[in-house]
Amino acid sequence: xxxxxxxxxxxxxxxxxxxxxxxxxxxxxxxxxxxxxxxxxxxxxxxxxxxxxxxxxxxxxxxxxxxxxxxxxxxxxxxxxxxxxxxxxxxxxxxxxxxxxxxxxxxxxxxxxxxxxxxxxxxxxxxxxxxxxxxxxxxxxxxxxxxxxxxxxxxxxxxxxxxxxxxxxxxxxxxxxxxxxxxxxxxxxxxxxxxxxxxxxxxxxxxxxxxxxxxxxxxxxxxxxxxxxxxxxxxxxxxxxxxxxxxxxxxxxxxxxxxxxxxxxxxxxxxxxxxxxxxxxxxxxxxxx
Amino acid sequence: xxxxxxxxxxxxxxxxxxxxxxxxxxxxxxxxxxxxxxxxxxxxxxxxxxxxxxxxxxxxxxxxxxxxxxxxxxxxxxxxxxxxxxxxxxxxxxxxxxxxxxxxxxxxxxxxxxxxxxxxxxxxxxxxxxxxxxxxxxxxxxxxxxxxxxxxxxxxxxxxxxxxxxxxxxxxxxxxxxxxxxxxxxxxxxxxxxxxxxxxxxxxxxxxxxxxxxxxxxxxxxxxxxxxxxxxxxxxxxxxxxxxxxxxxxxxxxxxxxxxxxxxxxxxxxxxxxxxxxxxxxxxxxxxxxxxxxxxxxxxxxxxxxxxxxxxxxxxxxxxxxxxxxxxxxxxxxxxxxxxxxxxxxxxxxxxxxxxxxxxxxxxxxxxxxxxxxxxxxxxxxxx
Numbered sequence: 159x160x161x162x163x164x165x166x167x168x169x170x171x172x173x174x175x176x177x178x179x180x181x182x183x184x185x186x187x188x189x190x191x192x193x194x195x196x197x198x199x200x201x202x203x204x205x206x207x208x209x210x211x212x213x214x215x216x217x218x219x220x221x222x223x224x225x226x227x228x229x230x231x232x233x234x235x236x237x238x239x240x241x242x243x244x245x246x247x248x249x250x251x252x253x254x255x256x257x258x259x260x261x262x263x264x265x266x267x268x269x270x271x272x273x274x275x276x277x278x279x280x281x282x283x284x285x286x287x288x289x290x291x292x293x294x295x296x297x298x299x300x301x302x303x304x305x306x307x308x309x310x311x312x313x314x315x316x317x318x319x320x321x322x323x324x325x326x327x328x329x330x331x332x333x334x335x336x337x338x339x340x341x342x343x344x345x346x347x348x349x350x351x352x353x354x355x356x357x358x359x360x361x362x363x364x365x366x367x368x369x370x371x372x373x374x375x376x377x378x379x380x381x382x383x384x385x386x387x388x389x390x391x392x393x394x395x396x397x398x399x400x401x402x403x404x405x406x407x408x409x410x411x412x413x414x415x416x417x418x419x420x421x422x423x424x425x426x427x428x429x430x431x432x433x434x435x436x437x438x439x440x441x442x443x444x445x446x447x
Numbered sequence: 448x449x450x451x452x453x454x455x456x457x458x459x460x461x462x463x464x465x466x467x468x469x470x471x472x473x474x475x476x477x478x479x480x481x482x483x484x485x486x487x488x489x490x491x492x493x494x495x496x497x498x499x500x501x502x503x504x505x506x507x508x509x510x511x512x513x514x515x516x517x518x519x520x521x522x523x524x525x526x527x528x529x530x531x532x533x534x535x536x537x538x539x540x541x542x543x544x545x546x547x548x549x550x551x552x553x554x555x556x557x558x559x560x561x562x563x564x565x566x567x568x569x570x571x572x573x574x575x576x577x578x579x580x581x582x583x584x585x586x587x588x589x590x591x592x593x594x595x596x597x598x599x600x601x602x603x604x605x606x607x608x609x610x611x612x613x614x615x616x617x618x619x620x621x622x623x624x625x626x627x628x629x630x631x632x633x634x635x636x637x638x639x640x641x642x643x644x645x646x647x648x649x650x651x652x653x654x655x656x657x658x659x660x661x662x663x664x665x666x667x668x669x670x671x672x673x674x675x676x677x678x679x680x681x682x683x684x685x686x687x688x689x690x691x692x693x694x695x696x697x698x699x700x701x702x703x704x705x706x707x708x709x710x711x712x713x714x715x716x717x718x719x720x721x722x723x724x725x726x727x728x729x730x731x732x733x734x735x736x737x738x739x740x741x742x743x744x745x746x747x748x749x750x751x752x753x754x755x756x757x758x759x760x761x762x763x764x765x766x767x768x769x770x771x772x773x774x775x776x777x778x779x780x781x782x783x784x785x786x787x788x789x790x791x792x793x794x795x796x797x798x799x800x801x802x803x804x805x806x807x808x809x810x811x812x813x814x815x816x817x818x819x820x821x822x823x824x825x826x827x828x829x830x831x
Contacts, residue, residue, distance in 0.1 A: 175559065175595060176592045177545050177546075177748075177750075178545070178546055178557060178559055179557060181554065181555075181556075181557070183554070202554070219737075221548060221550065221555045221746055222548075222737065222739035222743055222746045223737065224735075224737045225735060225737065245764075247764040247765075248764055260553045261553055261554070262553060262554030262555055264548075264557065406763055407761070407763065407768065408760065408761050408762055408763050408768070410733070410734050410735045410753075411733075411735070413590075413592040414590055414592070415586070415587060415590075415592075415594055415731075415733070416732060416733050416734065416735070416753070417731060417732030417733070417753070417755065418732065418734070418753070418760060418761065420778070420782065420786070422786055423785075423786040423789035423790055425790070428590075444705050444706075445774070446768060446769045446770065446771055446773075446774030447705070447768070447769075447774075447778075
């Protein structure tokens with residue numbers, strides 16, 4: 159068997175190889191909820207800023223621990239600051255939570271297909287998010303809200319498990335009051351002081367203010383939530399080719415070379431993570447695909 | 448490097464003892480020669496110093512879950528089917544260091560590993576493995592973000608192919624249209640002919656490099672009888688495939704078969720060992736491993752072969768997407784024969800039969816597929 163010879167020849171040539179992480183420094187850490195946090199990163203190298211499209215993700219490397227795919231949660235019009243919002247659930251994300259200002263991360267990306275940025279401008283957009291699924295949708299919300307004059311109605315239906323687990327609460331308020339986002343929030347369970355909706359996010363769909371013959375729907379959350387959301391949206395009359403979902407799979411390379419993220423004929427890393435629903439509707443109901 | 452027949456050189460014929468002159472030329476051109484040789488009771492790939500390292504007088508006997516090295520009564524160099532090795536391990540090595548990182552202060556620095564590739568000349572490559580190489584090219588080289596280390600290794604390759612006239616018990620390249628005749632991607636192709644005491648080679652160059660090398664072999668013009676003999680032997684080989692697979696409508700049929708009961712039955716036999724993916728000349732899946740030294744100062748990123756038969760392969764927080772053995776075997780087979788077509792425009796299978804031979808329990812992809820197609824065709828229209 160061919161193996162690598164010992165004595166590694168090395169070179170320091172940042173640039174083009176997509177397998178080589180670029181270095182970013184932690185600028186700010188923001189605890190969002192008990193287990194969810196946002197890192198604001200700045201490039202360490204000479205950089206024109208980190209250009210990305212809403213819905214794309216990065217492979218994030220923590221020194222000596224490992225690398226995981228994480229969606230970008232910042233504003234595409236603020237390329238100097240890179241944001242990642244994630245839950246501490248595995249070795250890498252737990253190590254990320256321990257990082258402090260000045261610590262360094264490796265970033266490969268941006269990778270993957272974006273939300274349909276061009277298709278949605280000037281149209282009604284209905285966004286349905288479950289839990290941490292709001293993070294990959296936030297760049298799209300920024301983008302839509304920044305186009306105040308040329309956009310249609312933007313409606314957000316957002317479900318969290320409990321009131322304490324609602325993400326970006328301050329921003330939600332701001333988007334609502336200052337930028338005209340029509341946001342409806344629900345929680346799965348709550349104590350007495352919660353005045354809002356209780357129930358899964360799909361219960362908001364029948365009454366949500368949008369025109370099914372016009373609207374484009376963007377959906378992100380657990381797979382089961384997305385499946386039921388699509389069912390409810392379809393009942394309202396949105397056609398499947400105007401519904402987009404964002405998928406999650408194991409990824410090791412981010413560029414379609416490692417095989418881990420296969421989903422039927424697709425590589426979620428490069429054909430997705432955002433799919434138009436009619437592309438994947440035959441695969442979604444299958445188990446263990 | 449896909450030569451068109453118009454670029455092929457004129458066919459020529461040479462004596463078996465002059466095969467050595469080919470080795471001499473390759474060594475003069477600073478190639479390391481890799482080819483079939485006997486080791487550990489199998490015909491494997493290894494570095495060849497001379498034609499004496501070829502498996503002269505050896506052959507193999509293959510069937511589901513069984514490979515046996517055997518003596519062959521005639522003095523042929525290339526009378527055997529595919530062994531456990533393929534070009535994959537040279538072009539997409541099982542383990543590659545991509546970069547190293549070292550701590551400095553709060554941060555760290557990354558140094559890329561400079562990938563190196565010597566000039567490799569592969570001797571004795573079969574049509575099935577050349578098709579596998581073309582498939583790996585599509586996977587690693589054809590996309591918008593190609594794998595630079597694969598591309599580098601690939602660019603240094605010379606291929607001396609040998610037409611297969613000795614298909615094995617698990618072969619079905621004829622069904623996959625990937626053999627036994629070498630038809631693309633070679634620099635030089637040889638056919639070894641041994642009958643009634645006459646033993647010689649017919650050769651033909653498929654590229655400029657091939658022509659240059661061929662010119663150094665003492666030779667005479669091949670006669671029309673020689674060429675007819677090659678044709679007859681290949682036609683004969685086509686009839687001696689140990690296995691067959693009906694590929695018409697295969698993709699569509701398999702896409703309809705996710706809920707087929709056969710997957711469950713096969714999973715009861717499958718050991719999930721991943722042998723099939725290791726010996727497959729096109730299975731390319733890999734993983735990244737990040738390692739650190741004990742001091743935590745230095746880290747390395749390694750890319751290693753991986754297999755879709757492990758539960759880790761599809762793990763995301765909370766569990767594995769494909770937690771059952773059934774779903775993993777299904778993923779592998781449907782990838783090979785259906786989804787691969789949508790991903791890369793070709794099957795991911797070349798019919799070399801290695802997955803059948805090297806499966807410890809002899810699970811046979813052709814048999815499994817046939818069982819699914821058979822019941823699909825007899826099932827009621829409502830059945831998925």
